[in-house]
Amino acid sequence: MITSKDxxxxxxxxxxxxxxxxxxxxxxxxxxxxxxxMERERAEANNKIQVLADKVREYMRDEDALKDALLGAQRQGxxxxxxxxxKADQIxxxxxxRAAVLEDEAGRQHQIKMEQNRxxxxxxxxxxxxxxxxxxxxxxxxxxxxxxxxELISTMPETxxxxxxxxxxxxxxxxxxxxxxxxxxxxxxxxxEFN
Numbered sequence: 459m460i461t462s463k464d465x466x467x468x469x470x471x472x473x474x475x476x477x478x479x480x481x482x483x484x485x486x487x488x489x490x491x492x493x494x495x496m497e498r499e500r501a502e503a504n505n506k507i508q509v510l511a512d513k514v515r516e517y518m519r520d521e522d523a524l525k526d527a528l529l530g531a532q533r534q535g536x537x538x539x540x541x542x543x544x545k546a547d548q549i550x551x552x553x554x555x556r557a558a559v560l561e562d563e564a565g566r567q568h569q570i571k572m573e574q575n576r577x578x579x580x581x582x583x584x585x586x587x588x589x590x591x592x593x594x595x596x597x598x599x600x601x602x603x604x605x606x607x608x609e610l611i612s613t614m615p616e617t618x619x620x621x622x623x624x625x626x627x628x629x630x631x632x633x634x635x636x637x638x639x640x641x642x643x644x645x646x647x648x649x650x651e652f653n
Contacts, residue, residue, distance in 0.1 A: 465486055
């Protein structure tokens with residue numbers, strides 16, 4: 459490639475009947491100026507190309523960094539989603555387990571209450587049977603007592619030999635004895651009814 463320096467240093471031999479030296483020098487000066495301008499533009503273009511190439515390399519590095527960051531973000535996102543899903547599954551499993559435990563506990567408590575109610579009903583039935591038996595026993599003893607009184611009354615003689623007349627003190631003692639006997643029978647009756 460011919461440079462402006464080559465044009466500047468180029469010398470021709472003088473010959474007879476040749477071109478005018480001033481026109482050739484002027485042409486060479488113009489050619490040299492144009493070549494200088496072209497070299498300068500080429501150097502500027504090369505500098506611009508270099509800057510652009512550097513920028514392209516920088517953008518490529520940034521692109522690689524962005525790709526790496528994007529891939530990292532995707533991996534992190536997948537990891538976060540997987541962890542969240544795992545945590546959600548764990549929470550659901552724990553909730554189901556707790557629900558099953560609570561359901562079992564509620565069932566067990568229900569069974570215990572049912573058994574307690576059954577036992578209470580059984581106790582009440584037994585108490586009722588015992589009360590009915592006590593009433594029956596009391597009625598029987600009362601009938602037996604009336605029966606024995608009737609038998610005693612029926613064995614009493616129709617006529618009474620009073621013998622000698624009783625004194626007022628003896629009559630009062632007899633009435634008090636009868637009253638005490640009646641009170642004793644009434645207490646026995648209340649005790650039987652109470653039990």
